[in-house]
Amino acid sequence: TRERFFVLSHFICLVKEIGIEDHRKVVHSIKVGIALVLVSLLYLLQPLYDRVGENAMWAIMTVVVVFEFTAGATLSKGLNRGLGTILGGGLGCLAALLAQILAQKAGGTGRAIAISISVFIFGAAATYYRLIPSIKKKFDYGFLIFILTFNLVAVSGFRGENIIKLAGKRLSTIAMGFLICVFTSLFAFPVWASDELHHSLVSKFDKLALSIEECLKEYFQETEEKPEGQANTHLNSYKSVLHSKAADEALANFARWEPWHGKFGFSYPWNKYLRIGELLRELAASVLTLRECLQSHQQSPLCLRLIAKEPCEEMGTLICSTLRELSDDIFKMRKFRRQESIFQSDTLQTTGQELHSVMRTFVRGTLASKNGDVGDLYPIATFVFM
């Protein structure tokens, strides 16, 4: 036993070391390990094994496949699996029974052919449905399990086993596996997809504010040299906003499956998160364009840039501070504090006029590239504020 403890303490040390890097991943891994041990008990403890027998395999399979990083993903996969199994099992039983009736007329070969045809038709139809995007998004895994269960039950029936009993046993072990998953996933340090989505939205505002500030700073700095490394960090941050669509949609999809918890009620408006995310991606696209102007060969002379510096920076600060305020308000889930929109505020009006007057006076030749783009931020910002 001393050896065993040594191994265990060594493992804990290892976990601690990695834990500094990413705490939550380690917690998740440990939770999966615990769930696996729990489900293995179905094999390891004699009284439990007497009850479920070889079907314990299905419980293990369920835990391995269903246990996902976020609680919502686990629930969605588990429920999909359950529904797929019930539907597939039911229809499979039906097909097997029909084939049995047919067999009384046409003999064993006829029965095999009937089962093959049913397998073909249901398999092909379910596969076709799986390819439809709206179904794929939510029920892909359910359809997969449906095909699997239908096929297994239908052909097992051919082997003369008592399929209804078999299907019932498997379903009950799958349910056990699912319960173990839900238990370990939801009740100990749960990772909620809804929290993830919430934080990712908040961080998007912050990232964009940072990128805009960085852009302005780089543009108006008086020396010509540009620090490479620094620019790249923020480059990645707004790009991550730009390409966040798929991840956001997956999270929103999982968040919908999650029960009431913390600050999120049932029917929480996840679609609004997606819409705000969409607008922020458009803003990120503008930042990207802005960045490209900075890297363009055609640059206005430094003296011109310096004249435009003040109003531009004022406007940049205004935009960034509003983004940060919004991020803070969303994070704390309260209403936007300012009574007036940023567009009715005096600051913006005067800054805008200032900028225009500066432009009108100094506009010549190669100017165009810069200011057009700060202007471009308006329409998007307008959307965000409404």
Place this chain on the structure above:
Amino acid sequence: TRERFFVLSHFICLVKEIGIEDHRKVVHSIKVGIALVLVSLLYLLQPLYDRVGENAMWAIMTVVVVFEFTAGATLSKGLNRGLGTILGGGLGCLAALLAQILAQKAGGTGRAIAISISVFIFGAAATYYRLIPSIKKKFDYGFLIFILTFNLVAVSGFRGENIIKLAGKRLSTIAMGFLICVFTSLFAFPVWASDELHHSLVSKFDKLALSIEECLKEYFQETEEKPEGQANTHLNSYKSVLHSKAADEALANFARWEPWHGKFGFSYPWNKYLRIGELLRELAASVLTLRECLQSHQQSPLCLRLIAKEPCEEMGTLICSTLRELSDDIFKMRKFRRQESIFQSDTLQTTGQELHSVMRTFVRGTLASKNGDVGDLYPIATFVFM
């Protein structure tokens, strides 16, 4: 039998009807159906069943889970499954044997504890590795199967079965299932991920050219009314380019698994596809910004727009035709035909100068929004052309 034929012909009619919508999805569904029937024969034909027995289940499971839309995805999943099974089975056997040796000292309970600990450690470690992004991208499924097989083999060993024989049998049925998948997926109407990626890249060029043309047309049209429906179609087309990152990366990942076929060799430079895709996404971001300028409240007066119309349109045509040429060249896989880059060409030079002179003369107040952005297209285009 007449009834059966009726059902079959009815089904074919149905397939034809849907087929008009999307030919390839139907073909894929039928292929899956055929593979399922083939693998069911392991159950349905007595001589085959005598050989494999209940393990035929694993073959069915393999077909259902591994058969994906593209050949590359099928191969990648199948090989992942194979590797995961071999590794998990091997290590599982080892763990079971070690536990057996331990049992001679510590008895049955000690053995159960030893198995539990090994299940926990391997399960948690593999889950942690699954969460690392670079591994998740390529080997996620392999790790999943590793956990599953390890767990099943280790706990089955506790039940005193001959685990090596069992693992061998399962592995052979999984191999059968995989072979059936490969056979139906690759040899009859294969859908190659490489083709998909190739076509998606080509269509991106075309979509962007269309969007740019549409933008220019809308901006310079002389009436104020904007047809809503038409604008939305192209809006979606460049947005699909903007959000294509995840899909492209998945395709490139699968394309790497595909064997030599058609016009693509082994080590084909799929990374270049990703890099070009990245640049096109940046261009799409510029188009999005351009679009936002069109919808902005601040618009230059129509007379001014009309003056800038000609050089802008000339430049737009140039950019679009170059995009289309590139798309065509990539589609036919030949070198870019023009000797000179578009940036050295006289047309661009003169058009650019014309544009600037027009600007210089007429720039006043609210102008900035438009032309800055056509200018923005240069740097990105420069990248694309290199």
